[in-house]
Structure formats: structure tokens, C-alpha cells
Amino acid sequence: MADVTHGTxxxxxxxxxxxxxxxxxxxxxxxxxxSQDAKIIAIQYSLTALAIGLVALVLSWLMRMQLAFPGxxxxxxxxxxxxxITMHGMIMVIYLLTAxxxxxxxxxxxxxxxxxRDMVFPYVNMLSFWIYFLAVxxxxxxxxxxxxxxxxxxxxYPPQAILANTPGQQWGIxxxxxxxxxxxxxxxxxxxxxxVTVLQGRCRGMTLMRMPLTIWxxxxxxxxxxxxFPALFVGAVMMLLDRLIGTSFFMPAIVAMGEQLAYKGGSPxxxxxxxxxxxxxxxxxxxxxxxxxxxxxxxxxxxxNIFGYRMMVWALVAIGALSFVVWAHHMYxxxxxxxxxFFFATTTLIIAIPTAIKVYNWxxxxxxxxxxxxxxxxxxxxxxVTFVNxxxxxxxxGNVVVDVPLSDTMFVVAHFHMxxxxxxxxxxxxxIYHWYPKITGRMLNDAMAKLHFxxxxxxxxxxxxxxxxxxxxxxxxxxxxxxxxxxxxxxxxTLNAFITIVALIVGAAxxxxxxxxxxxxxxxxxxxxxxxxxxxxxxxxxQTPPAHGNWGQSLPVVYRWAYDYSVPGAAQDFxxxxxxxxxxxx
Amino acid sequence: xxxxxxxxxxxxAFAGWWLSRQGLMAKPWLETxxxxxxxxxxxxxxxxxxxxxxxxLAVAGSLFALLVSAYSMRMGLPDWRSLPMPTVLWFSTGxxxxxxxxxxxxxxxARRDELDGIRSGxxxxxxxxxxxxxxxxxxxxxxxxxxxxxxxxxAAAFFxxxxxxxxxxxxxxxxVLYRTATRAFDLSAASAPQALGRLRLSVELCATYWHFLLxxxxxxxxxxxxxxxxxxxICRGLLS
Numbered sequence: 001m002a003d004v005t006h007g008t009x010x011x012x013x014x015x016x017x018x019x020x021x022x023x024x025x026x027x028x029x030x031x032x033x034x035s036q037d038a039k040i041i042a043i044q045y046s047l048t049a050l051a052i053g054l055v056a057l058v059l060s061w062l063m064r065m066q067l068a069f070p071g072x073x074x075x076x077x078x079x080x081x082x083x084x085i086t087m088h089g090m091i092m093v094i095y096l097l098t099a100x101x102x103x104x105x106x107x108x109x110x111x112x113x114x115x116x117r118d119m120v121f122p123y124v125n126m127l128s129f130w131i132y133f134l135a136v137x138x139x140x141x142x143x144x145x146x147x148x149x150x151x152x153x154x155x156x157y158p159p160q161a162i163l164a165n166t167p168g169q170q171w172g173i174x175x176x177x178x179x180x181x182x183x184x185x186x187x188x189x190x191x192x193x194x195x196v197t198v199l200q201g202r203c204r205g206m207t208l209m210r211m212p213l214t215i216w217x218x219x220x221x222x223x224x225x226x227x228x229f230p231a232l233f234v235g236a237v238m239m240l241l242d243r244l245i246g247t248s249f250f251m252p253a254i255v256a257m258g259e260q261l262a263y264k265g266g267s268p269x270x271x272x273x274x275x276x277x278x279x280x281x282x283x284x285x286x287x288x289x290x291x292x293x294x295x296x297x298x299x300x301x302x303x304x305n306i307f308g309y310r311m312m313v314w315a316l317v318a319i320g321a322l323s324f325v326v327w328a329h330h331m332y333x334x335x336x337x338x339x340x341x342f343f344f345a346t347t348t349l350i351i352a353i354p355t356a357i358k359v360y361n362w363x364x365x366x367x368x369x370x371x372x373x374x375x376x377x378x379x380x381x382x383x384x385v386t387f388v389n390x391x392x393x394x395x396x397x398g399n400v401v402v403d404v405p406l407s408d409t410m411f412v413v414a415h416f417h418m419x420x421x422x423x424x425x426x427x428x429x430x431x432i433y434h435w436y437p438k439i440t441g442r443m444l445n446d447a448m449a450k451l452h453f454x455x456x457x458x459x460x461x462x463x464x465x466x467x468x469x470x471x472x473x474x475x476x477x478x479x480x481x482x483x484x485x486x487x488x489x490x491x492x493x494t495l496n497a498f499i500t501i502v503a504l505i506v507g508a509a510x511x512x513x514x515x516x517x518x519x520x521x522x523x524x525x526x527x528x529x530x531x532x533x534x535x536x537x538x539x540x541x542x543q544t545p546p547a548h549g550n551w552g553q554s555l556p557v558v559y560r561w562a563y564d565y566s567v568p569g570a571a572q573d574f575x576x577x578x579x580x581x582x583x584x585x586x
Numbered sequence: 587x588x589x590x591x592x593x594x595x596x597x598x599a600f601a602g603w604w605l606s607r608q609g610l611m612a613k614p615w616l617e618t619x620x621x622x623x624x625x626x627x628x629x630x631x632x633x634x635x636x637x638x639x640x641x642x643l644a645v646a647g648s649l650f651a652l653l654v655s656a657y658s659m660r661m662g663l664p665d666w667r668s669l670p671m672p673t674v675l676w677f678s679t680g681x682x683x684x685x686x687x688x689x690x691x692x693x694x695x696a697r698r699d700e701l702d703g704i705r706s707g708x709x710x711x712x713x714x715x716x717x718x719x720x721x722x723x724x725x726x727x728x729x730x731x732x733x734x735x736x737x738x739x740x741a742a743a744f745f746x747x748x749x750x751x752x753x754x755x756x757x758x759x760x761x762v763l764y765r766t767a768t769r770a771f772d773l774s775a776a777s778a779p780q781a782l783g784r785l786r787l788s789v790e791l792c793a794t795y796w797h798f799l800l801x802x803x804x805x806x807x808x809x810x811x812x813x814x815x816x817x818x819x820i821c822r823g824l825l826s
Contacts, residue, residue, distance in 0.1 A: 191645075200634045205620040226641070227648045238747065309614060
């Protein structure tokens, strides 16, 4: 390796590095419940998110049952169906994906990968989790209030979201908006922590350009989330006021059930702008951490340095910035000025450039790598394929002329499930298989992991590939029952039944994963400190699982980037980030 | 939405400037050793609290920029009817300016370690801020008494919303100001220098926050007074 070696210093003692004042817990409660340790908070976030995610999975089963076998489950009427789709979407996008990537992986990995002892504001970090937990509780309360949860769709478009006859109009919508506001407040507390920790908490030698791409992904996504969530907050506050005290921010003059309502002068389009100003960046808030994590998984499990590290960083930042100027591509059919549509189609397609750079770089990292088909690698490969698939249909939908006929069909449902449902979830699984050994000290069972992967991966394709065709046939989304429609051939009915059966199987396969998590906790093979022979700092901790304070007596010092794999002449084929360079001959 | 887009562009420009100093052109795969100082700026020497506040202000700024965006979008619709603005808003604006000045004076006193100056400055800032909030409440009552508090008046709804959110931010600031003030009154000249240093930091954070609130209020005030109509018209022209 051609070294441009700057002055190599001996490792510094702890007294020379800027150490964080650590909070030390004194009781079981402060250690495990109201914990200020980012690692515990990460586990709390992850378990809560996975638990509520399982609820959303069951909701999707019920939806699929209704679509394939209408009337088989008698209690699913039109109202319940709308409630199912609303809660499924909202939970998956916000309470599972956002919370798990940023609250879960962010909390666990940021301090460890950057060589910090903890987040910079541990107390605020603890509050962040508990407010998130409260938000989830409030969300769950929505299932039990009179009238049930809101059925306005996850986009909560007014005016129908707060009109009578929309399910959950009585309490459900209020509970949902309050829960979202709580989530945003909790997330902001956590997000400020992640950003400031990345800026200020890095150990000696950890320059920004030596950070693992996982951290770059989480860092960029957090900044985006901090700036985008206020849009949802403003929208939620205004809608709550419309619903509770009868203001008219979003409610136009409207006649409902033959009666003129008191609302007048509101603008429903205004809500769409606010919602999608949050909603589109949200896609990348979920995708960027996945991009980062997948880069690290591929590099580690293919024993090869990441191809084009700098380009990867720039692409992450560029995607983050661009994603703020594409929101109106969700509103092509809202009656916008055609030149707006042209502008937003252009920005949308431009995003394909940095995204494609990332995909090429992943593939080139794999090229002639020493690929190990470990569960994390399988999931990472599954992600690349799925993301390319979902991304390509995104190119279709980004064009106004193609989007208009496809809008509100199952094609859109298939597209966004591929690109921001299945793809990020595959990364989450891969990441859990990758970091579980560090979190618990034990490996997850390999056979169960591979079974889980193949059923999930193939199943996801069997579910969502045919769904594109159903959409192209013109089958609309959000219809709880098709009834007699001349343009829908009988084959789509069969296809729908097939999709539902696969969905049931894939859903059940997740139980294998949950079982594996629990079983391996006690029975898993002991992992040792660095089972994947990875370079990043979290694998170099003195204890596994890392103890409170992470680093024992002295903080690590970083001497190199995070991707020194297959280094010629190295004792172990890789060089950890904190391994000092060989002394240079004078 | 042009306002929020402009806000984002400003933030992006700042982020770009900052990133350009972080060694983004470095080739980390070629560089070993403790190269932090050579290839990228080390973490800023500022205290983490200041960076944290800066990040929070960006978030709060985004919130207000979105409110302004929504407000100006709604103003563009043909049925918009403006409100007569209560005169008391002028007084509350003056009070908020005084409050900001008082905190700036407190910062100067804190840098000189003058405890008396800190205490009186914090008191003055607290009193003027409370008076500002009282002024806002008076404006609310005045408008309600004039019959503008009704469902069908978006201008009134927006007025109440933006002043309420701004006021809530001020209440949060007042809670911190109160804690800072109690610490200032607990300390004496003989206290440890670290305690004085922490007090100075708190005072500086409060001052920054108040300047931010003042800036936001001036923007909101000019919007409510319709001084910015021409500007908004120009922005709208850019888009169509």
C-alpha cells in the first residue's frame, strides 16, 4: 500500500484526549429502564420498533386476506380496511423504519464506531426514547378508542381525514396526530444528539473522511429528518386545530351529507405540500442509513475495500440535498401547473445519478472480492437487487406522463414497497445479523438465518412482482373490494389470492427470525470480539458486549480509514482502524 | 413553499461551506497515521452545548420557515382578507428588542465575571420577556373582542398559530433563563471558576436563543403587518 504517512504518534493516554463526563447508573432502574447509556437506549428503541412492526405485519395480513378473499374475514368492512391500510403504512414508515434506523442503529453505532464513550447529551437521549415510547403507546391507544384508529390513509389528506364518515374521525385522527407530534419531539431530541456526537464526539484521528459509511448514512439522514419532520409537525398542528377548534387551515367550504359545514377558506393542497415536504425526504431518511450500512456489510463480507469511498460520501450528501426539491412529484395529479410537473420530474430524475453511482460502487466492490455468503452478505445482495428494481419503477413514476395513468393503482403500491419497504427491511435484517454478535456476544443461528433470508427474499418478489402487473391492468389501490369490474380480468383475482398466500408464508417466516433472536441469546455460538474480522472501531472494544463507557481506560486512536481489507502482507488480511502504522524506516 | 426552499438553500450553502473545510477531497485510503490535523479540521473547539443549540435553532428555523411558507401560500389565494393588527404588537416588539439587548449586556457582564451585572441582566431579560408574552396575550384578546376569532377566517387562525408557536418557544427559553438566574443568584464571587464558566456558557446560550427569537419575531411581524407583500409577490413571480 502506498502510504502517505503523516507524523505517526504513539497512542495517547486517556488524560490527553477530550473525554466525556459519563453518567454512572446506581440502580437496576437507571441501568436498564431509564438508562442514559446509548447502547441500552438503542436496544430499547429496536425492541419497541420491532414489536410495533409485528403489529403492522399482522395488519398487512388482514388486508391481504380481504383483497384475495373478500368477505372471508367477516369483520373487515370498508371502514376497517381503511383503518388497516392507514395504520400499516404509518407504523411501518415512521414507527418502525425511522425509529429503528436512527434510534436503534444510530444510538448503538454512532458512539461505538466513532470511538466515543457515549452520546454527547445522554439525558436528552434517554428522554428521546421515552417520548418515542409514549408516542407508540398513544398510537396503540388509537386501536381502542371509540370509532377505532383513523382510516384516512397514511398521508392523512384533508378534508376527508377529518370529515364525518371517514373511519376514526371521532378520536382516531386526534390520537394519530398527537402521536406523530410526540414522535417528532422525541426524534428531534435524539437527532440533535446524533448530529452533535458525530460533529464533536469523534475520537482522535477519526476525521470525517475516515468515518465508516454507516455513520455517513445515519448522519446525513438525521440532518434531513431534523429539517423535514417540522413540516409534518406544522401540518399535524394545523390539522389538529381544524379538527378540534374548527379553524380552516386545510378545510375548504364544504357540503357533507347535504349540510354546509362551518369550515370555509382552507386549502387542502397546502397540507399536501407540507406533508410531502416531509414525506419525500422521509424516503431517503430511511434509505440513506440503509445505503451506509449496506456499504459496510458488503465491504466486510467481501473482504474488499469499498470502491469509490469519496464518491459514496458525496453521493450520500447529494441525495440528501436533492431529496428536498422533489416533493411535488407525489402531487402530479393534484392539478398543478404543468411547468411545475416538469421541474419536479427533472429533479426527481437527477437523483437517479448519485443513486446509480452508489449501486455501481457496490457492484464494483463485489467485483473480484472474496465474497462470503454469510447472512449479512445475503441480505446486502438482496438489498441491491431489490433497490435497483424499485428504483427503476421509480423512474417510470417520476415522469408526469407515465405517472398520471399509473397513479392510484397497485403499480404504485408495488413500487414503494420494493424501494422503501422491502429494500430497507432487508438491510435491517442484514444489519441485525451483522451486529447481533457485538450486542449480545453470541452468533445468530446460521441455518435459521439462511432459511429466513431465502423465504423473505424470494417471497417478497413473489408478492410484489405480480403486483406491478395487477397495477398495469388498472386495479386501483385503496379499494377494499373490486366487485364486478369489466376491465379487471379473472386472472388478477387468482394472482391476488396467490400474493396473499405468499404474504402469509413470508410473514410467518419472520417468526423464525424472532425465535432466532431469542434462542441465540442463550444458545448461540459465542462470538468473540470480532467474528467478522471487521476493521471498524465497534469490533475493537475491550469487552464484548461493550461495557459502560465502551473503551475501558483509554479512548481508541484512529490511524486509517475503515476499509483496509485484504491488505497484502498484513498478519490477518485486514487492519483495524485503530492499528498504528508500522514504524517507517528513517 | 418558496420560503422554505430559500431557507434550505441557505442551510445547504452553509453545510457546503463547512463540508468544504472538512477534507472532502482527502484520499483516506492512502493516508495512515494520526492524520486528523492534516486532512481535515478536528472537531470544533466550541463547547458541545453551543453546537447543540445551533443545530436546534436550525430545526426551529425550519419550523418557522414552514409556517411562513404556509402563511404566504395561503395569502396568495384570492379570498384572503387581512386582519387589522393591534397596536400593542408594536409595544411587544419593543419589549422583545429590549430583552435581547439585556441578554447581550448580560453576556458582556459574564465575560467580565461581574455577578451583579449578570443577575440584573437576567432579571431585566426575564421581566421584558414576560411583558412581551403579556403583550401578545393582549393582542389575542383585542382581536377576539373585535370578533376575528372565527372558524372561517384563515388570517386570524394563522395569526393565533404563529404567535402561539413563537410564544411557546419563548416559554421554553424562559424556563432555561429561570434556571440560569437561580444559579446566578446561588453563586458568589468566591465560587469555583468552573461554576462561573458554566454560568457564562448558559448566559451565552440564552442570549443566542433570544436573538434568534427576536429575529423570527421580526420576520413574523413584518409578514403580519404586510410589509413583505411585495417580496412575496416577487417570489411568487419567480415560480410562475
